[in-house]
Amino acid sequence: MDRETVKLTLLAEALEMSWNSYVVYGPLAELDAFLDKDAAVKLAEALKSGFMLEESVEKIMDDGFFRGYLAGMMLHNDSISLESKEAIARILEDNLLSLLKSADESLPSVDKFYGEPGDYDKRFFPFFEDKDKARSKSSLRENLSLFWYYSKDSYYIPLILWGNELASFLSKNAHKQELNGQAAEKLKKIMVTAEASYAMSDAVRSIVGFQVPKAESDTSSQLPMFSLIMNKNVSTEEIVELIKSITQYSVVNLMYAPVAMTRSDITEESERAREIVFRVFDSLENSILAFLLNGGDELTINGFLYQIVLQYDFAKLFDRLTSLLEMLTVEFADAALLAIASALIEKEETKENVERFIEYMKAFKDSFGLLTAGFLLSRKYELEDDSFSTEIRRDRKPDETDYYLLLELARGFLDDLEVAYQEMVGEYNHLGDLEDVFEELEEITEPCFVSADGSDEEVEYSRVPMYTLINAVIRNNDLDDAIEAIEAYCDRYIFNFEFVNTLLYMPSKSIDKVMQLLLFSGEMAVGFIDDIADQDDEAYLLSKEESPSNREYLDLIEKYIEKLIDDKKYREASRAIAAVDPFVDPEDVDNLFTSMIIVRWRTKDFENLKTMLEAIDEESDPRALIVKALMNYFNKEVDAAEGIIIDILQELPDFIQYLLENDEPDEEDFDRADDGDVRSQKKIDAKLLAEEFREDWFKLKGGKDWLKKVQKVFDEVS
DSSP states (O other), X not given: OOHHHHHHHHHHHHHXXXXXXXXXXXXXXXXXXXXXXXXXXXXXXXXHHHTTOOSOHHHHHTOHHHHHHHHHHHTTOTTSOHHXXXXXHHXXXXXXXXXXXXXXXXXXXXXXXXXXXXXXXXXXXXXXXXXXXHHHHHHHHHHHHHHHHTTSHHHHHHIIIIIHHHHHHHHHTGGGSOSSHHHHHHHXXXXXXXXXXXXXXXXXXXXXXXXXXXXOOTXXXXXXXXXXXXXXXXXXXXXXXXXXXXXXXXXXXXXXXXXXXXXXXXXXXXXXXXXXXXXXXXXXXXXXXXXXXXXXXXXXXXXXXHHHHHHSOHHHHHHHHXXXXXXXXXXXXXXXXXXXXXXXXXXXXXXXXXXXXXXXXXXXXOOHHHHHXXXXXXXXXXXXXXXXXXXXXXXXOOOHHHHXXXXXXXXXXXHHHHHHHHHXXXXXXXXXXXXXXXXXXXXXXXXXXXXXXXXXXEEEESXXXXXXXXXXHHHHSOHHHHHHHHHHHHHHOTTOTHHHHHHTTSOOSOHXXXXXXXXXXXXXXXXXXXXXXXXXXXXXXXXXXXXXXXXXXXXXXXXXXXXXXXXXXXXXXXXXXXXXXXXXXXXGOHHHXXXXXXXXXXXXXXXXXXXXXXXXXXXXXXXXXXXXXXXXXXXXOHHHHHHHHHHHHHHXXXXXXXXXXXXXXXXXXXXXXHTTOHHHHHHHHHHHHHHHHHHXXXXXXXXXXXXXXXXXXXXXXX
């Protein structure tokens, strides 16, 4: 999703939260003297229109979040004098540092995170020397601080809205204050915190299930470091010293920008970037260097190693390089071998040195990267040891085509780095582009499907989920008031399906209204699907895992289809599935597939159902398995049906008892399930499954009695 679209959505959420006192933030009134009044009015009017905000333009302009966002944009606007920009930067810097100081002071002790005092000592540092233990403890706390910043909306809203712009401006002007002392500490604090945005949005979600807006991409998050490197008044030595002083952060990819810039076609830029890479390599011992690289990604590591192997005497480099490889995260090792092989092939190394590296690789477990690297080196240097070629050849001797195809594949990371560099340049030149913001706001009211990450084929729903606002509503209200507030947002933000999805999981007293909202929104969402075909003949929805907006869009459609099936509107359900299914990523198709299985069973479309049932196995959705058991029983294949039901009972032992209405979960089971109790959750799942298919089983001749027999069999064997 475009970063400004995400940020503008977060700004609209922040305004709503501020007006409802869900979050308190200072007005930043001191910025008024420096902001472009015409731009402020235009932006406020566009925000009010685009997000249907109820407050006046004047009240929008008086809000601190609005002023901070606009001020961040103005830092990169050429129409503003440098003196004014510096004054704006000082205000934003002081404000943000004060906020982070407050966050640091509220951070629980590390012991609080990990239990009793000293627990984390035993867990994380059992073999550390005291001198390394002190540094590592500090590193752990600083990394926890980053997590803390992005787990609370009062901290992450300003960081996302203008942290990157501020850090990038400070980097562009870092030469005006030496990169040491207090000024350097301030820059590092803001730079690291801003660059962590990309990684932390995923980390917070995976650890605590909390959705943080993902405004930055892997490349846009690099803008502060990229801006520092582009500042020719700052020496590479100063940049490296700064990098060395922040290597304790394990979630910030500090070397991505310099490594990507080595692929610049501007000689001065690529040489400057390579010098940074070499200085970092020369000045860090392997343990610290490995920690630094492991905090990055595969692409950064490959590009870093490639440059090192090209530059250094391989005979002298060998011992340190192999030691470093053993310290890298296992998942990076395979690709790293390919990067090293690519450099050795380009470098024209001595055969003796290559043979030494080949012998080293033989200690590794066979993998694609290992075999390919060995094959390429063996062919390039005409080595007598042909063992890697033997593994590659399969039924024939590998020919020249194999060599060049595999070499192109091995060198693919260089093309990826060049693309990343070009993206960084584009985003760097795009900083502060208010015209782009206004264009975004003009389009934001109308839902559509936009290209994901520049791909013509992968698309995502254009409305950014308002998770921050939803979480604030729930956190700051009792249940009934929260439900009422979210219902109101459903009426205002009819294209933001996350509000309806949230209501579906809340115990609303007005369930009929919620179902009406579901039917209205679901029908509308299915109607939008034709827009995907207009994008590209091969266009499809980016997966739910990769796109929060697609997750909300598809989740709503799935619930809508389930509601149609529950209402016995099978024709409408079938039509909706047929419309949406061709555009869904294979990772996300299971729910639609199961719904179609149910539709075909209940409409007696047995011919097509038979084909679909052949595609399911014991790992499939329990609902699909129930239909398969129903079909088996209908066809008098009772042993097969019994096997399926027994397998379901292994996971949901209460299923048949609930199906026969002999028992049901009590209120405490629901409460315990909400608290994460697995056994209680299985009772709830069994109840829902039983209620969905009770009528299907009871319609089958002898179905109820047969289920009782299966229950007895299960009781005997369990």
